[in-house]
C-alpha cells in the first residue's frame with residue numbers, strides 16, 4: 145500500500161505577491177515555485193545543491209531552491225528571475241547579461257543572474273572578486289561565456305554602483 149503524503153500549507157511572498165502553497169511536507173521551494181506557482185524561470189539542474197541553476201533570493205540572499213525545504217520559506221520574501229524586471233524594463237543585472245550576451249547554454253544563466261543580483265543588492269554590495277568567488281563555488285558554468293559573464297558583472301557594478 146502506498147503511503148499518503150502529508151500535505152502542509154505554507155504562506156510566503158513571491159515577487160511581492162502573497163501566496164500560499166499546499167504541498168507534501170518534504171516539498172522543496174523549487175518544486176513549489178515551478179509546479180504550484182508556474183514560475184518556470186527558476187531552472188532545474190542537479191537538484192542536489194551543486195549547479196546553482198535553481199538560485200532564487202530569500203529575503204534578499206541568494207539561495208539554492210532545490211535543497212531549500214518549502215517550510216523554510218514560510219513567512220519569507222522570495223524573489224525569482226520573473227521578479228527582477230519592472231514591466232518591460234529589465235533589472236540591471238539582466239540588462240548587463242543581455243548586453244554582454246553572457247550566456248552560452250543559457251540554462252544556468254538565470255541562477256547566476258539571481259546570485260549576482262543578490263550580492264550587489266546587499267549592504268555593502270559585494271565586490272567583483274567576492275561575486276566571482278561565489279559563482280565559482282556555487283554555480284556550474286563550464287562554457288565559453290565566462291569572459292562575457294565577467295564583463296556583465298563589471299557592467300552591473302557600474303550601473304548599480306557596487307564596489308570594484
Ligand code: FES
Pocket residue numbers: 187188189190191192193194195196197198199208209210211
Ligand atoms: S538544481 Fe539546485 S543546485 Fe542544481
Ligand code: FES
Pocket residue numbers: 246247248249250251252253284285286287288289
Ligand atoms: S551559460 Fe550554461 S554552461 Fe555557461
